[in-house]
Amino acid sequence: MKNIGFAAALALAASVASAQDAPSGDAANGETLFGRQCVSCHSAINAEGEVVAGRGAKTGPNLFGLLGRVIGSVEGFRYGDSILAVAATEAVWDEAPFVAYVQDPTDWLRTTLGDARARSKMAFKVRSAEDAADIWAYLATFGADEAGQ
Numbered sequence: 001m002k003n004i005g006f007a008a009a010l011a012l013a014a015s016v017a018s019a020q021d022a023p024s025g026d027a028a029n030g031e032t033l034f035g036r037q038c039v040s041c042h043s044a045i046n047a048e049g050e051v052v053a054g055r056g057a058k059t060g061p062n063l064f065g066l067l068g069r070v071i072g073s074v075e076g077f078r079y080g081d082s083i084l085a086v087a088a089t090e091a092v093w094d095e096a097p098f099v100a101y102v103q104d105p106t107d108w109l110r111t112t113l114g115d116a117r118a119r120s121k122m123a124f125k126v127r128s129a130e131d132a133a134d135i136w137a138y139l140a141t142f143g144a145d146e147a148g149q
């Protein structure tokens with residue numbers, strides 16, 4: 001009985017840990033993947049206007065401060081109608097929605113909105129959940145303390 005109690009305590013500790021926002025992925029690998037797969041369209045640009053990730057590309061929205069940021073909320077970026085419908089719910093980016101979104105943005109919008117005609121303007125898919133989690137771990141290092149800006 002004592003052992004079962006200990007195992008339950010361990011399981012509880014693990015679930016408490018995963019309820020926090022600590023990214024599960026490998027940020028160093030995420031940096032490499034970001035450099036190969038995302039910089040043609042995205043950058044992370046801080047409040048001072050400095051490009052802290054990528055090469056300044058602006059085809060996609062600024063990815064600075066993604067952790068905790070309302071989905072589809074970069075001022076001045078011309079988002080598609082579907083992601084703006086998600087923005088209206090004030091849902092925020094976290095690891096789980098990010099990992100699902102970047103593997104198939106249109107499918108994620110359809111599932112999230114319950115609308116089979118939803119579409120994403122992002123024409124790119126990350127190949128695996130593991131790669132997506134690594135990229136999240138990297139992006140979560142930018143501006144997490146300034147989330148929401």
Ligand code: HEC
Binds near residue numbers: 060071120
């Ligand atoms: C070919 C250009 C392109 C590539 C490559 C691309 N994206 Fe995007 N991304 C976009 C566009 C355009 C949007 C806006 C989507 C919309 O309005 O529906 C977007 C939106 C996003 C969003 C939503 C941001 C917000 O403000 O809510 C995230 C997150 C994102 N991309 C992450 C990534 C990551 C990570 C990669 C690399 C693995 C990547 N994208 C590769 C073009 C791209």
